[in-house]
Amino acid sequence: MKEIIVIIGGGIAGLEAASQLLKLGYSPIIVEKSDHLGGHVSRWNKLFPDMTPAQDLLSELIMSSKDANIFLNTAISSMNRLKDSYNIMLSNGISIITKYILITTGFRLFDASKKEEYGYGVYDQVITNADLEHWFNNGNDGRIDNSQMNAIGFVHCVGSRDEKARNTQCSKVCCITAIKQAIELKERFPDAQIYCFYMDLRLFGKKFEDFYIKAQKDFGIHFIRGRVSEVSENIEGKVIVKAEDTLAGKPIKVTLDLLVLMSGMVCNPDSTRTAGMMALPIDSDGFLKSSDNVFHITSSPKQGIYYAGACTGPKTVPETLAEARSAVLEIHSHIIGKE
Amino acid sequence: MNVFGFKISPSSAIDMDKVDRARFEELCRVEPDAVRCMACGSCSATCPASAFSGMSIRKVLLMLQRGKEKDAFRMMRNCMLCGKCTMVCPRGINTRHLILSICRIYDDKEGKQ
Ligand SMILES: Cc1cc2nc3c(=O)[nH]c(=O)nc-3n(C[C@H](O)[C@H](O)[C@H](O)COP(=O)(O)OP(=O)(O)OC[C@H]3O[C@@H](n4cnc5c(N)ncnc54)[C@H](O)[C@@H]3O)c2cc1C
Ligand code: SF4
Numbered sequence: 001m002k003e004i005i006v007i008i009g010g011g012i013a014g015l016e017a018a019s020q021l022l023k024l025g026y027s028p029i030i031v032e033k034s035d036h037l038g039g040h041v042s043r044w045n046k047l048f049p050d051m052t053p054a055q056d057l058l059s060e061l062i063m064s065s066k067d068a069n070i071f072l073n074t075a076i077s078s079m080n081r082l083k084d085s086y087n088i089m090l091s092n093g094i095s096i097i098t099k100y101i102l103i104t105t106g107f108r109l110f111d112a113s114k115k116e117e118y119g120y121g122v123y124d125q126v127i128t129n130a131d132l133e134h135w136f137n138n139g140n141d142g143r144i145d146n147s148q149m150n151a152i153g154f155v156h157c158v159g160s161r162d163e164k165a166r167n168t169q170c171s172k173v174c175c176i177t178a179i180k181q182a183i184e185l186k187e188r189f190p191d192a193q194i195y196c197f198y199m200d201l202r203l204f205g206k207k208f209e210d211f212y213i214k215a216q217k218d219f220g221i222h223f224i225r226g227r228v229s230e231v232s233e234n235i236e237g238k239v240i241v242k243a244e245d246t247l248a249g250k251p252i253k254v255t256l257d258l259l260v261l262m263s264g265m266v267c268n269p270d271s272t273r274t275a276g277m278m279a280l281p282i283d284s285d286g287f288l289k290s291s292d293n294v295f296h297i298t299s300s301p302k303q304g305i306y307y308a309g310a311c312t313g314p315k316t317v318p319e320t321l322a323e324a325r326s327a328v329l330e331i332h333s334h335i336i337g338k339e
Numbered sequence: 340m341n342v343f344g345f346k347i348s349p350s351s352a353i354d355m356d357k358v359d360r361a362r363f364e365e366l367c368r369v370e371p372d373a374v375r376c377m378a379c380g381s382c383s384a385t386c387p388a389s390a391f392s393g394m395s396i397r398k399v400l401l402m403l404q405r406g407k408e409k410d411a412f413r414m415m416r417n418c419m420l421c422g423k424c425t426m427v428c429p430r431g432i433n434t435r436h437l438i439l440s441i442c443r444i445y446d447d448k449e450g451k452q
């Protein structure tokens with residue numbers, strides 16, 4: 001009999017895992033709570049560092065995992081442990097018995113309206129990184145007025161590295177995303193002045209530093225080292241941003257037509273709830289806690305339960321895909337070892 | 340006569356070999372958060388005294404750690420202890436309390452300069 005593996009979450013981690021499990025001859029079942037596959041990547045436009053269209057990646061992943069059993073609009077109602085397997089009840093009434101569960105429930109984008117001083121949801125000129133990706137995809141956002149775009153700002157670390165927002169972790173992808181989006185906007189609005197307000201620029205990945213140099217040299221993006229302290233609106237309906245320019249050691253203000261908040265990757269309460277059903281540990285940053293963070297990132301402390309992707313912390317797409325493959329290999333080795 | 344108009348001015352360089360760390364360490368014992376500042380500038384950007392007087396708790400903390408106590412005290416005299424900086428600090432540092440502790444620990448001699 002083909003071994004059944006239940007994958008919770010049909011984002012890129014879940015899809016890649018399903019596709020690899022199918023190749024190895026197993027029967028993956030994907031349980032996805034929303035009405036579509038692909039998770040957050042289905043909302044993005046072009047992916048750093050190669051500017052790959054997100055839709056290309058998704059179509060390929062969906063194609064290669066299409067033989068999996070996929071339940072959309074389906075949540076986990078309950079899970080309990082049997083002798084050497086798990087009994088999972090789905091919200092559609094189906095119950096599954098399996099020895100292997102792969103959790104790929106991903107992250108949640110920080111709700112930018114919680115940082116009231118940035119005016120998201122209050123001022124029309126304030127949008128998030130996710131809103132901007134949407135606009136790149138469908139060109140439809142009343143807040144982005146094409147005719148008048150003289151100055152645009154990006155605020156890094158929104159809801160990340162912030163004890164007041166109760167997220168001390170760095171979201172890792174938003175520095176590079178800000179630079180990517182700044183360049184994309186400069187291409188669309190060549191006359192606009194573009195400012196990135198950052199605390200530290202964390203450009204750790206392959207080709208990321210090249211983006212930074214390109215932004216400075218070819219696109220004239222201004223980098224200001226200071227965390228934005230407040231945003232207000234003037235009578236002309238533009239937003240005024242205040243910060244300290246910590247390198248100049250002086251307060252700084254700039255008037256903008258558009259402000260983009262780099263909302264961070266925070267733990268997904270759906271992940272936590274699902275993990276809670278199996279009493280799986282939660283880490284201090286709220287993400288699921290791996291057995292350890294060096295050697296066993298894809299293992300949980302419970303036999304037969306594995307993790308992949310952003311459910312254990314902020315990750316890029318290539319990191320997420322690599323973890324999905326690695327988790328599949330662990331499951332495969334475990335099954336082979338028992339035969 | 341000095342034809343070139345040069346005069347000898349004291350070096351403004353920071354010499355870490357000569358920094359006396361004793362009092363900053365004493366400060367850290369009562370205010371362990373003193374070393375958690377990540378120099379984001381939120382405090383200075385919010386501080387009502389900053390734009391006019393240059394007060395910045397960020398700079399004060401840095402100067403105390405670089406042996407520039409006098410510059411720090413000169414700046415701190417402009418603080419009104421309003422606490423706005425504490426409200427915004429993303430590292431959750433109680434900056435207002437910290438300022439009070441600095442005043443207490445660094446002795447009056449320097450504090451009153
Ligand atoms: C603004 C932004 C731009 C980005 N751009 C890039 C980029 O250009 N390049 C790059 O490499 N990375 C980028 N990233 C990172 C990328 O989005 C992540 O690496 C990727 O989304 C992680 O995939 P995932 O499958 O782990 O999680 P997710 O994308 O979060 O998918 C999780 C899936 O699980 C489902 N789910 C959650 N809980 C449950 C549950 N309890 N039951 C059932 N289903 C559940 C969700 O509905 C979702 O479909 C960006 C991130 C952000 C925030
Ligand atoms: S990646 Fe950059 S913007 Fe994102 S939290 Fe880290 S430092 Fe801030």
Ligand code: SF4
Binds near residue numbers: 388389423
């Ligand atoms: S307490 Fe002092 S340093 Fe802080 S905001 Fe008020 S005046 Fe500025």
Ligand code: SF4
Binds near residue numbers: 376381396430432
């Ligand atoms: S707000 Fe806090 S972390 Fe930021 S510079 Fe001021 S004291 Fe340091």
